[in-house]
Amino acid sequence: MQNLNEDTITHAVIEQIAHTPNPRLKRILTSLVQHLHNFAREVELSEDELMTAIQFLTRSGQMCSDKRQEFILLSDTLGLSTLVMAMNNRKPPACTESTVFGPFHVENAPVFPLGADVANGAKGEPCFVSGVIRGVDGEPVPHARIEVWQADEDGYYDVQYAGLGKFQGRGVLCADQDGRYYFRSIVAEPYPIPHDGPVGDMLRATERHPWRPAHLHFLIKQTGYQTLITHIFRKGGTYLDSDAVFGVRSTLIADWLRHEPGRAPDGSIMEVPFYTLEYDFVLNPAKKDR
Ligand code: BEZ
Ligand code: FE
16 A cells, blocks of 8 residues: 555545455444545645644534534535435325524423423513324324424524523423314524634625524424424525525425414414414324334
């Protein structure tokens, strides 16, 4: 393995990883080396450009914390998250489509009873959300675990506020025996993804904006069904055709209806205008073990 040149280096590296015991790792690394080397050849990568890329990735790592995941943002803004999500969530057309997970989900979100206000003090116009969880034959799916999370009216998730010390605009609910779910929250608004780091630099360098259209995240789980990770987007909102992370599916766009002050779906009297959103989800059956 001496005197390697631009024609022999790729083969030499692949030979070095040929004995990787894990077959999946071997396949991924072999393909990665092949594509990475071919990419460098195709664009005739300069040494300065390689160093710029290394510095970009270094800064991305340095931006990461328990509140910030720059590599998820990078994957999202390069369309890689949507590609991988689409390949791994092929399902019958009757099922609710999946979309990107994003970096703002947290473990251990608070559990609420049906009907509760998951905003928990987050700023925004009130919104009552409801619907039914079904299977592909229309049967209600009882007692699914439903996790929701969203930004407030200023476009920030609770985890983006330093020292907030509580969960806001997120929660876990359990659908009833008829698959029904309902809760109160606030109206989702468009927001820019964090763009004060290397991903923001990339967006500016490519003259792209950082905005996402208004949406509400859902993660729905029930035994016997594939877990659904998705959002519901707000019909008529801005950025539906230019989502910075390529997540919009037209089947996930719904009407968020505005109402004048009066009786809300939970029977309470609202003294301010409020919104309602109704959306039914269809879960894909889990793959059978053979
Ligand atoms: C989100 O919707 O929370 C999100 C998705 C991708 C990147 C940034 C945010
Ligand atoms: Fe989001």
